[in-house]
Amino acid sequence: MAGNSTGKVFRVTTFGSSHGPALGAVIDGCPAGLKLSEEDIQRELDRRRPGTSSLTTPRGEMDRVEILSGIFEGKTDGTPIAGIVRNRDVDSASYSNLKSVPRPGHGDYTWRVRFGHYDHRGGGRGSGRVTIGHVIGGAVAKKLIGTHGIQVNAHVVQVGDIRADRVNLKLIGEYAERNPVRCADPAAARLMEKAILDAKEMGDSIGGVVEVVALGVPAGLGDPVFSKLDAELAAALMGIGAVKGVEIGMGFEVAEHHASEINDEFYISGGEIRTTTNTSGGILGGISSGMPITARIAVKPTPSISLPQRSVDLEMMEETGIEIHGRHDPCICPRVVPVAEAAVAMVLADHMIRAGFIHPTDISKKENDG
Amino acid sequence: MAGNSTGKVFRVTTFGSSHGPALGAVIDGCPAGLKLSEEDIQRELDRRRPGTSSLTTPRGEMDRVEILSGIFEGKTDGTPIAGIVRNRDVDSASYSNLKSVPRPGHGDYTWRVRFGHYDHRGGGRGSGRVTIGHVIGGAVAKKLIGTHGIQVNAHVVQVGDIRADRVNLKLIGEYAERNPVRCADPAAARLMEKAILDAKEMGDSIGGVVEVVALGVPAGLGDPVFSKLDAELAAALMGIGAVKGVEIGMGFEVAEHHASEINDEFYISGGEIRTTTNTSGGILGGISSGMPITARIAVKPTPSISLPQRSVDLEMMEETGIEIHGRHDPCICPRVVPVAEAAVAMVLADHMIRAGFIHPTDISKKENDG
Amino acid sequence: MAGNSTGKVFRVTTFGSSHGPALGAVIDGCPAGLKLSEEDIQRELDRRRPGTSSLTTPRGEMDRVEILSGIFEGKTDGTPIAGIVRNRDVDSASYSNLKSVPRPGHGDYTWRVRFGHYDHRGGGRGSGRVTIGHVIGGAVAKKLIGTHGIQVNAHVVQVGDIRADRVNLKLIGEYAERNPVRCADPAAARLMEKAILDAKEMGDSIGGVVEVVALGVPAGLGDPVFSKLDAELAAALMGIGAVKGVEIGMGFEVAEHHASEINDEFYISGGEIRTTTNTSGGILGGISSGMPITARIAVKPTPSISLPQRSVDLEMMEETGIEIHGRHDPCICPRVVPVAEAAVAMVLADHMIRAGFIHPTDISKKENDG
């Protein structure tokens, strides 16, 4: 079954595996007239790229994007935008002993059950490298919704039991990029960095929480009842590898409250409808309210660790030990940040067109001018 | 934009509003040959129906389903199954004063922004009554996946700060139906009931957490990378009204752990691959692993409360107070239980066909017998 | 597999069979604010209804539509519009002897192979009654595109070897309704009527050609390269029962020409781009050109005839004779007219939203007013 596309109108299809020739994305449904260059995409890929700090895997990939179609004279022309990144630093040898022994916590076993013939090298298409496609799609989405003043930023708000203090939503993007953890609270960032390096030292890895914030989203995005904005954000975020939970607004804390405590009350400010609080995270009845959209995702510790673990040899059908000696991230949260932004940006771009805020074929057009 | 359908192959489209003539669902893509009766659907609707205990709204609806198509001689015939429920006890008068004043925490404001001309009565299609469509679709889905031994049960595991003890997964369904809270832990159920009645007494409402468990799901369901099983479950669950968070398996707790603590290790039991723990909630790499699927959702307190709140008159564009005197549930969790089961069952039915476990047109056929 | 929906944004799902309780349609994605009543739909259903002349089957169905949802205060409210028609004059006895003997030229055999358990009565969902769903969807589509001045009319242009003379495109709708054949050329209509009655007299049936014309369609509709306007029109028209060919513009005659003879040349008229001829039928490169859209469909003679034919008993797996004594149309073309209009109107409504000419959620809105 085809599952490698996302979005209804702004539709992104991705392809490629960890150790194959290339990875990439085709963005179909981006209206014509949007200024777009390879640099716009490269900037986001560089944020996702491995090897940029001691907190990430040392796999030495430059991840240079090449655009194959969809751009004419520096602008989108309404046809599909295809972007590819070639794999360079492929080290398949590390994976030869894993061919029939699935790594605990990874999709090796389930992919093999599903597809039979499965490219196990580097996790194949189950690898985190697959998010290169997400980031290419997200970079185009960011550019598109940026024309309407929408900004999407993510940051790491928890690593292990270390929690960041809250930061003004408008500063998250800038502050988070100042440290390798991508935590907007500098004091917490230092503690988080230490926790991650400790885990690395032990041959282990550690989990965390990433928050995504979208500012400037107009009221009125979301198709009830099965394509609500929160439902599609949840799918986009839960679908990122290693994510085990998604919250919108106050999230699980709502369970402990009475409505009288957490209902967001309406008021008028400068002729606009606002709410006094934003426990709903900018989404009411599945439709954006015009308040900031906030979501948090739980990211599990990278399952690839060098400590000895128990597994099963699927050929021999016998239990066996496993030690994993590839190159892995001791905490994947910092690199989830640009991927989570991309996931949210793609959903918003799709809904901005679906809700009629962006013209479906030509961004310079208003409706009915045709 | 069309947003009232869910599923790719087992596809459910719903319609209807709180105060219109009828609500219903069309199930397209259910294979032929499945035994199905109105009673199969009625049983699930009765679990969702209001007025069955002091914990629910007294709106007196019998919610009788009528099947209009798709059944021949007691079995599905491969054509769309349409089921409808007529609204009877409509009390639109309570809503006349709400026409231009959106209720805090509800979708009134956002639906109005989106659609302009909006049926505000009883929340229109933003009402909880819309889940009648979910339950009709879910009842057919349950019947279909039941032919392969899959069972989906939900129960309330938290109300306010009261948390239930864990119960053997196989007993959840039976135990939860023994009390009006639908909590499988009877001691916690009594405390929860009191907390709900206390909230009702105060004209307030209270939130909670519902857990859904699917047993008997084979390994191999889920289409990576954008239609993963966990991503689609997250969308289905987050899309239920009042839900603000979704967790799979260990959920947000993974953030506090090292991989060495929570990686599920593989072993062999009776010739089957199992894992020693199930922190992944039965899904690895977006594909089911054969272990039980577990998900939890955060349910906010019903936003309709009789206590005075602040809002805005959208016609006058001035701030105003609001008091809501309809009939509402002081805690919606017990009635979310059958809806959450329906949501999960529809996703599983769709994936069982998509993954080739159930023949797409004729349940009596094996592939290639054609 | 789900196949009972059509359209991407203006999306129509239909259900129901010839001898089941009811047939109907759910229209999802119609924007809010469109004036719509049961009469708008009934008018079109009455044109499709049997028993209105000696040329049609005498099955006595009134085909009254009931709208169950989606209308509030006389206008659409952006939620799904469900309309149903109950079957009344069901005569299943005529079909009992056909249970295991497929009628030549019908889908009995293929539906049975596909679904195993198949409602053979009256052809089940393979019956022409299923176009009630098309007409309900088409009536809403016509109303929607009518707000932008688009009109869709069809007429019978050939029955057997009798061909109608060409008529001014603007008069087709009016002229065609003046005779039971629905042929806009009155002289040809008389000959066609005689040919149909002759066929009826012989216990036989006769084929024909129906032409559909859409006036007022703006330039710019159609999504290349796989969702072109002509491709989607072809699917919609070929999908009508009994249709074996579809032509756009000049159709098969283009094969006999040189480009210099049939290329439509551009000129300017009143500030608008027009073409001197319209061999392309209003579609160039899969996108509407602003010229009238013209399509023709080949309709085979109704396969149900009372003359003796050869078939096979599928239970006994032996050859046998078959005589069909139900109530059938000696030429289905007149009743295909409203169905073909509906099919084209649904495609145009979908594309008008997809191309940004009609706002996706609120017809009173221009883009970016949100």
Added chain:
Amino acid sequence: MAGNSTGKVFRVTTFGSSHGPALGAVIDGCPAGLKLSEEDIQRELDRRRPGTSSLTTPRGEMDRVEILSGIFEGKTDGTPIAGIVRNRDVDSASYSNLKSVPRPGHGDYTWRVRFGHYDHRGGGRGSGRVTIGHVIGGAVAKKLIGTHGIQVNAHVVQVGDIRADRVNLKLIGEYAERNPVRCADPAAARLMEKAILDAKEMGDSIGGVVEVVALGVPAGLGDPVFSKLDAELAAALMGIGAVKGVEIGMGFEVAEHHASEINDEFYISGGEIRTTTNTSGGILGGISSGMPITARIAVKPTPSISLPQRSVDLEMMEETGIEIHGRHDPCICPRVVPVAEAAVAMVLADHMIRAGFIHPTDISKKENDG
């Protein structure tokens, strides 16, 4: 709007323009375990390639395909297969004078209206080169359905007023490849070749008809009522550039007949249900019958001709003459042959999975083995 994908389960997305860096396709939903090499695709591309005879444009493209993903150890692995072809012999200069003057019979004008910013060079994505994507997708589809014995062959049956004699369906593929016209009747082929060269000599072009035949298709493919096999074939074929008509089986000739003359009667042969004739072209009620599937398409003369024509300068909004001096095919029919095969093969591959004949994820699996 996204329109560059086709198929529901076997889903092909294409990209690229005539004068951009590359063209290509991503095939998502091809099950794992299918033997596939670049040669399988190259063979089909070579049949579509220009410059192979005096009947085709001399544009000198080798059209070498590179597979970027989806193949592991010589077999598909269930992940998307991306194939690209780089443009080499780009001659954009010929098109500079066409920037604001749309070519009659081409999509230049309509693409410009739709997208505003439009890559006019070589027709952009409206160019016939775009069918490279179709052929890549079709080559994979052919390989997949070939594992079940299905063969798809096309041939030219008419050029201008020259019609080919009928040929045994099994020999079409072999015979058609013996001459540059791709007509299986060698006598007609010689006349057709002369007619094409005459048109070329005059600076003109000529139309024709291509027939596609699929052998070995099992009974039971097709999803009624809106995704019928004939409806989806019609869309796939009408969507090929220059096609203005599609017929299934007897096509438009059915209009002239009585049912008693053309109903296909059933009989039994070797335990299989067959029909004595095949006027229905292998499809009854929208579902395949097990008889050969036959379709014909009307192909208009290539609109690019060097003879002077009238057009309009869209910048100046004034009428003007146009002469086209690029490199063009005097009759596109021979090169439509592999494209039509590809279009049909993609539809069949999709339906073979949708109908349960091919396992959706692993071709070595039978259903329920999971």
